[in-house]
Amino acid sequence: MDLAGRPQRIWTLRWACLILSMYGVSSVVPVHGWPDTFVGAVFEFAVNNSDPSAPSSRVESLKHMERGLAAFEEAARDAKRQGAQIIVFPEYGLFGIEFTRTSIYPYLEEVPDPNITSWNPCLDPGRFKNTEVLYRFSCMAKENDLFVVGNMGSVETCTSQSHPNCPSDGRFQFNTNVAFNSDGLLVSRYRKYHLYFEDHYYNTPNQVDYAIFNTPFAGDFAMFICYDLLFGSPAMELVKRHGVKNIAFSTAWFDHLPLLSSIQAQRAYSAGFGITLLASNLNIPERKAFGSGIYFPGGSKYRHGNGSHLLVAHVPLWSEDALSQEIPLTEKKVNQWEAYNDRGEFKTVEEPPFNQIMMYDEYTFVSLSNDTGERSICHGEVCCSVKYQRTTNSSELYALAAYDGKHTIRQVFYHQICTLLRCAGPRRESCGKPISHAVTTFNFELWGNFGTEYVFPAILTDGMHLQEPDSFGRLKDGRYSIAARMAEGLVTATLYSRVYDRD
Numbered sequence: 001m002d003l004a005g006r007p008q009r010i011w012t013l014r015w016a017c018l019i020l021s022m023y024g025v026s027s028v029v030p031v032h033g034w035p036d037t038f039v040g041a042v043f044e045f046a047v048n049n050s051d052p053s054a055p056s057s058r059v060e061s062l063k064h065m066e067r068g069l070a071a072f073e074e075a076a077r078d079a080k081r082q083g084a085q086i087i088v089f090p091e092y093g094l095f096g097i098e099f100t101r102t103s104i105y106p107y108l109e110e111v112p113d114p115n116i117t118s119w120n121p122c123l124d125p126g127r128f129k130n131t132e133v134l135y136r137f138s139c140m141a142k143e144n145d146l147f148v149v150g151n152m153g154s155v156e157t158c159t160s161q162s163h164p165n166c167p168s169d170g171r172f173q174f175n176t177n178v179a180f181n182s183d184g185l186l187v188s189r190y191r192k193y194h195l196y197f198e199d200h201y202y203n204t205p206n207q208v209d210y211a212i213f214n215t216p217f218a219g220d221f222a223m224f225i226c227y228d229l230l231f232g233s234p235a236m237e238l239v240k241r242h243g244v245k246n247i248a249f250s251t252a253w254f255d256h257l258p259l260l261s262s263i264q265a266q267r268a269y270s271a272g273f274g275i276t277l278l279a280s281n282l283n284i285p286e287r288k289a290f291g292s293g294i295y296f297p298g299g300s301k302y303r304h305g306n307g308s309h310l311l312v313a314h315v316p317l318w319s320e321d322a323l324s325q326e327i328p329l330t331e332k333k334v335n336q337w338e339a340y341n342d343r344g345e346f347k348t349v350e351e352p353p354f355n356q357i358m359m360y361d362e363y364t365f366v367s368l369s370n371d372t373g374e375r376s377i378c379h380g381e382v383c384c385s386v387k388y389q390r391t392t393n394s395s396e397l398y399a400l401a402a403y404d405g406k407h408t409i410r411q412v413f414y415h416q417i418c419t420l421l422r423c424a425g426p427r428r429e430s431c432g433k434p435i436s437h438a439v440t441t442f443n444f445e446l447w448g449n450f451g452t453e454y455v456f457p458a459i460l461t462d463g464m465h466l467q468e469p470d471s472f473g474r475l476k477d478g479r480y481s482i483a484a485r486m487a488e489g490l491v492t493a494t495l496y497s498r499v500y501d502r503d
Helices: 006-022 058-081 101-107 132-144 226-230 233-240 262-273 319-325
Strands: 038-043 086-088 147-157 171-180 186-191 212-215 219-227 246-251 276-281 292-296 299-303 309-316 353-359 360-370 374-380 382-390 396-405 414-422 443-447 455-459 471-476 480-485 490-498
Touching: 006 276, 006 319, 038 058, 058 132, 058 262, 086 101, 086 246, 086 276, 101 147, 101 171, 101 490, 132 147, 132 171, 147 219, 147 246, 171 219, 171 246, 171 276, 186 212, 186 219, 219 226, 219 233, 226 233, 226 414, 233 414, 262 276, 262 292, 262 299, 262 414, 262 455, 262 490, 292 309, 292 455, 299 309, 319 396, 319 490, 353 396, 360 455, 455 480, 480 490
Parallel strands: 038 086, 038 276, 086 147, 219 246, 246 276
Antiparallel strands: 038 309, 147 171, 171 186, 212 219, 276 292, 292 299, 353 360, 360 396, 374 382, 382 443, 396 414, 414 490, 443 480, 455 490, 471 480
């Protein structure tokens, strides 16, 4: 590879990072000069989750949603004052979680298919009955001159003659995202396809909605909801088959440490596919639901904490030509290991592998007993290796873990994982338990062989922070690699892959 242009790119990187820091963005990897940007916003909302199982009337449901709608309207105004062109709101943000089929019904509205029906609710509010939420979202967009992506419940009446799978109560109920353009026109509708313990009150649509809408500032956007992120359709196919580079993501994501907290999953999806993700989460701290962000190749702005919060960031627009000329990440190695001698020798005491449950799945682990070393472990068809050097003295126990198989809960998706992680305590039985704090820093490189090209990297550090890897990519031998010199204590460094065709 010709590296003649690399010094210039490095200086460009420094200037770009300086400029982005003025806008509150953590980092970016530009290619040739300063890229164009758009301004995105996400609003995380502390919802009033008051006894959703109790049935209510339409009037009572509107009263319950008023607090959320008013907060969304204020967030839209605030986002516009900061220059935003699009804002995304969270899943279940209007009425909370955990309903029955009967109790959620008064919250639902009929949402026409914008591919068939052109409708601007703010300009024509009386066209359909009981569409107060659609009206408010539409007017948020129109009055603030920005695109709005919101989550709500929708209903479609049916009969057994018109739909063989029509529910006995004569209606389909869907977890639904809606998108409005800056004039208030309804431009897209998405009905959640992968329900997460919601199927007793929501239905799955007969086919996946590929909800793509065009914006004048960033081209095509698509949207999906929460659990959809982990599946090939629509999350992978929107990127690989439809070529979408921008995703609006509404979620009510509960942290699943140590590998699938909200911000880990959001960052990993964005980095693995090289796309922009605007992720808006619900905020219910007692259920460990929090964490939203704006993510793009090489950078992010995110928040993981209690309370409602608006995030606004300038997001680079990457052209296909620029992406094709980007320095291959696999070339930027962490290539100095000060604790090794000239022959690459290091002291090691091998300990046998052990099995331990992590996030309901049985992983194979091997502990890292030394300050410097190299360890490998296999589970099924997946083999993982790490080369590491502790750069902070501590007694914290770390391990390398591997997993190859279907996720135990629901047995619906197949994943292969390599992870370097801090154990929750000093004994190996604590490895894989939830933890969010660490003081030990590392220089490391982690490798794994996977039966898929869909590999997603994430590094989580002390206090629920993210660190961008120094390198991530596919090596010549087919393995994937992630490497970094840690600036904060390492909680987990993970290569998470999805083998969609084995679901």
